[in-house]
Amino acid sequence: MPGHAPLAPAPSALLEPDLLAADPAGLAEVGRLVTELTREAAGALRRRSGPLPALTPDELSRLIDTQLPDGPLPRTGKGRAAVLALARSYAAHTVDLADPRAAAHLQPPALSIAAAADVLASVFNASVDTWDSGPYAVELERRLIRSLTGLAGYGPGADGVLTPGGTASNLQALLMARDAVLGDRADIRGTGLTGLAVRPVVYCSELAHFSVARACALLGLGEHAVRTVPADAGHRMDAAALDHALTSRAPDEIPLAIVATAGTTDYGSIDPLPELAALARREGTRLHVDAAYGGGALFSDRLRHLLTGLEAADTVTIDLHKTAWQPAAASVLLTRDARDLAATTGLRVAYLNPDDDGAAGYDGLLGNSLATTRRADAVKVAATFLALGREGVGAMLDACHDLAGHAAAAVTAHPRLELTAEPVLTTVVFHYTPRTGADPDAVNGALRRRLLRQGTALVGRTDLPGGGVRLKLTLLNPQATKTDLDELLAAVVAAGEAVESTGEHL
Structure with a gap:
């Protein structure tokens, strides 16, 4: 066509029949690549002598610069050999969580079945925000959430959502608490916190995760809205100290939530959930349980009693990438009342979840999440529990x-x-x-x-x-x-x- 330059010839890679992972030829190529990559990684692991490379940070930095002279985004690709070299070096120099001498963080070795299922989820690249972006994944997550809410002791009106981590789950829980408690006083979602005649505050143990303070900052409450409560000799929130803090608070302070920790990062200690639930009911405030670590006790007959009182919480965080051995990330936020999700994140957008599609049953999970595009993490979780x-x-x-x-x-x-x-x-x-x-x-x-x-x-x-x-x-x-x-x-x-x-x- 006059005035238009001719189309440049397509790079040869664009013409390969196995370029796209979900195509039958591409799926077969994924299998071959995974086999080759894992073989190279296994060879590098056999030469390891510990859970970390015996290198200082500076030495590792220089090594990577030597291996990638053009950086990780070269102008011209170097083909399969470069990828295999990356796999060897990564396996040789990353943390080896399967080494029994790796015992620092709440970061377990991933289960083989979960990692394999995660590859499948990546191949099809479904998103659960809309039904047609990932129909099976949408329905699978709904059923996974239903099973988890039942384990937590919630009734049929409960709901939840998979999130990228405990920090995100705690943020969404406190967002829901903010909107639920302050919604009758002001149009918080429309006009923000300006003009409030009260000062919202959040109570948690001095050993609570830092994400509580971070969430308060992100929600416009400010980190100073956090009221830390002393821990007792067992490293649990002192219920009597919380009672005193609540009854002696300033007249203009309104508690948005009590955040209990079920599995502190440092000690694994679990706050006295029944006592905290009683105080939350008395004050008419929300109880959120950050069980990112301890939530896995729901799967253990021996340890489940540690979570007695969990069913009284309004919301619960559980990190399945901790005590369910999932590849990161796989956190979940559970809520006793599904209406809290709808009030806070129940967004409807014409190009994603129009009302008439929803009425016909074609709704995805956009309304449950702070994210839009969201991968099918339920696949690896379901695969794990189906197998084990x-x-x-x-x-x-x-x-x-x-x-x-x-x-x-x-x-x-x-x-x-x-x-x-x-x-x-x-x-x-x-x-x-x-x-x-x-x-x-x-x-x-x-x-x-x-x-x-x-x-x-x-x-x-x-x-x-x-x-x-x-x-x-x-x-x-x-x-x-x-x-x-x-x-x-x-x-x-x-x-x-x-x-x-x-x-x-x-």
């Missing part, structure tokens, strides 16, 4: 709970180690006691970094509220053994003794 059942997943948590008990006993028995708290779930908090007069906090911080630099062991760290460095084992590998833990603690002691003798980084 709730009993199988619960047995994994029980095994990790047993490991925590063994580790705590081993710490108590060792002359150079001191236990900080008895484990509740799968976390063991302790510290190394120096033989010399060296600063114990400096020694404990330095011994952890020594283990990181050597790549031989990965242990966590926390600081006590009143000061004091503590080491932490977060045990989420159900195939680790008692011998593995004995060796891990021996490595901690050896690192502590080496730091003392050399004065390394003190």
Whole structure:
């Protein structure tokens, strides 16, 4: 056509029949690629000697720059060989969570069945915001949520949504609390918080996750709206202290929510849910339970009693990528009353979920979520429970709970180690006691970094509220053994003794 340049010839890659993953030829190519990539990764893993690469951050940075001289976005592709090289280097230098000496974070090794199902979800790239963007995924998530709300003790009017993580789940829960409590006082969604005659506040334990304060900042309440309540000797929110805080609050303060923690990040401790629920009812405020860590106890006959009172919560966060061993991310927000979701996120947009499509049954899950495009994470979760059942997943948590008990006993028995708290779930908090007069906090911080630099062991760290460095084992590998833990603690002691003798980084 005059005035138009001729079309440039298509790059040869665009003509390959296996270019697109969901095409039959592409699906076969995905299988071949996954086989090749995992073979390369397995070879690199066999040469590993610990859960981390024995490199400093600077050394790893230089290595990657050497391997990728044109960066990760080169102008011209280098084909399959470059991808296989990436797989080898990634496996050689990433964290190996299946190594029993990896025990730092709430970051478990993913289940094989879940990872394989996740590949399938990626191949088809469905989104659950609209029914026609992922019909099977939409219906699967609805059924998954229904099963989880039943396990939490909710009735048929409950609902929920899968989210990218516990931080997102907590944010949405507090958004729902804000709108529910303040909705009768002002048009919060339309005009914001300006002109309110009251000051909204949120109560949580001093050990609550930082996402509570972050959510308050994002919701316009401000971090200063958070009222932290002291923890008791068992690292649980002190219900009597909360009662006092509620009854002595300023006349213009209105509580939006009490946020209970079921599985604190540092101790795995679980706040007294029945007592907090009673206080929430008395004050006419919301109870949100952040069970990102402890929610997995729902699958364990042995540990389920720890969540007594959960059914009284208005909303619950559970991270399935923690104690259900899912590839990240797979968090879920459950709500006792589905109408709370509709009031807060029940958006209708003509090009996604028009009213007449909804009336005909063609509604997706856009109205449940703060996100629009949202992947089919229900596939990997459903695959896991279909393969293992709730009993199988619960047995994994029980095994990790047993490991925590063994580790705590081993710490108590060792002359150079001191236990900080008895484990509740799968976390063991302790510290190394120096033989010399060296600063114990400096020694404990330095011994952890020594283990990181050597790549031989990965242990966590926390600081006590009143000061004091503590080491932490977060045990989420159900195939680790008692011998593995004995060796891990021996490595901690050896690192502590080496730091003392050399004065390394003190």
